[in-house]
Amino acid sequence: MKLISLVPALAPGTTDPARWKVTGRRVLRSEWSKFWSLRSSWITLAVSVAVLLVFGVIAAAMYRPPAAGSATGSADGVPADAVALALTGTSMSGLIVGVLGVLLSAGEYGTGMVRSTYAAVPRRWLVLVSKSAVLGSLVLVLSTLGALLSFGLGKAGLHGERIALALGDDGVLRSLFGAGIYLALFAVLGVALGSLIRSTSGSIAALVGVVMLLPGLAAVLPGDVQDSLEPYFPGNAGAAIHVLHRASDSLSPGAGFVVFAGWVGLALAAAVVQLKRTDI
Template sequence: MTTTATTTTTAGTPAGEPAATEPRPRFHDLVAAEWIKLRSLRSTWIAYGATAVAVIAFNAGTAYDTHSHWTERDTADRAEFIRDGVPLMEAFTGNAAMVMALALTALGALVMVGEYSTGTIRTTLAAVPARRSVMAAKAVVVTAVTTAFGAFVAGTSFALTQAILDRREVGVSIGHPGALRVVLASALLAPVCALAGLALGSVIRRTAATMVASVLVILVLPTVLTDGRRWSAVADHAMPLQAWVRLTAVGHAPTAFPWTTGGAWTVYAVWALAAAVLAVAGVYRRDQ
């Protein structure tokens, strides 16, 4: 009688049979993992909450200042107040936009620099070597969360400011010409800036340097550029904050180098897409 011996591999798999492999993570699993990372950090929600309060307070405070210093006016004066677009200007002010842009850029950057500073990025990339998929999942989560955040802040600001102004009979509804554009432009400023921060964080990878770069790119650079020369005007128009100014402007004044609201929406789209691509490339092309 012949005895047949079965040899096994060191992992216990019979010889001649393919070794079992771990299934590759599906993209929605990576998105779920990034969402768990984000929502598990209490400091993240504190930062989002503080930003929301600050932005809404800026807008509501401006509307309340108008309300409290209101002088008696007749119906024609109120109509002129609305026609001049003041209620829409106070629905989301320039100061509030700057605060939200800077805060969301920083929060987007922290998604990356937080992992690099703690070293957890090594664990992430060891578990999922597909770096581009990991970064794409981060970009999806950042976009979804900040879009919801922007919609909440812009919507709440509009409702609150118009309720305050309506006590003087000068509030407007969301159906008023230009009102929906103001809310949408203000809401989408959040994900655009957050993705820009994510891209800066993936490239720079140092908290302090990334925060400085965020301020320079989002806030300082637009103040340096002017509409006086064509090249400067074109560069100025390509900045997110200036695109927001164009989209929320009421009765846009003619300039030497005019641009359209369609161009401003294009700036939003290009910044978001370019930032997402840069974030993916920033991790894929470099080591940990």
């Protein structure tokens, strides 16, 4: 009687070490699959875009012109241009994508899955870079689309108002794309802090403290020192990326991008050093 083997024959080349080599492209594909396999990841990302969109549309619909004689062009803290109204939800959306970044990196330490990840990828920095690239690119694309849609839908609520703008007006596209860049960097900062601190709660606290609370704490500094340092704080520098009209005491959009990207790069570098110095 002829026996039929239950083990399939190995295909030619399967013993080639290069076939199973860990490459940056393969790690990137792995992190992409890992992101979409978690329902909470893409739901949180969708919520961040929805917040950006809904807040902007509501702000435009609820806008009322400032009182006559207002020197700033705004009343009761209402933004003075259509772009600022469209990007009203940027801070909240930034917090959401930043927390998502923390969960993607620090969350693996909490579940213990990081051991399997680093066993499969000895060059640990590839995991950090791949996570940052996957989340950063997704946030960049979706948040930019959300900002554009928020501005477009908000135009209906601002029809006939003095602050109404068209997409082709000077600086409008730059500001809307700048919002996507800012949120993408915010998400990568969350990934870096999560990998550096390795605690979900601690990383979220650090994220909120560095980006949102640091400017308030700077109020205890002498006036001249505070005025000199405040524009370079992460939150203030990041916000400068997407403003249409630059304040006299803030950085230009280009300088804001360089400074905020520098902060994010510093966090990533610290996380890489941490990965090389520890066993897990």
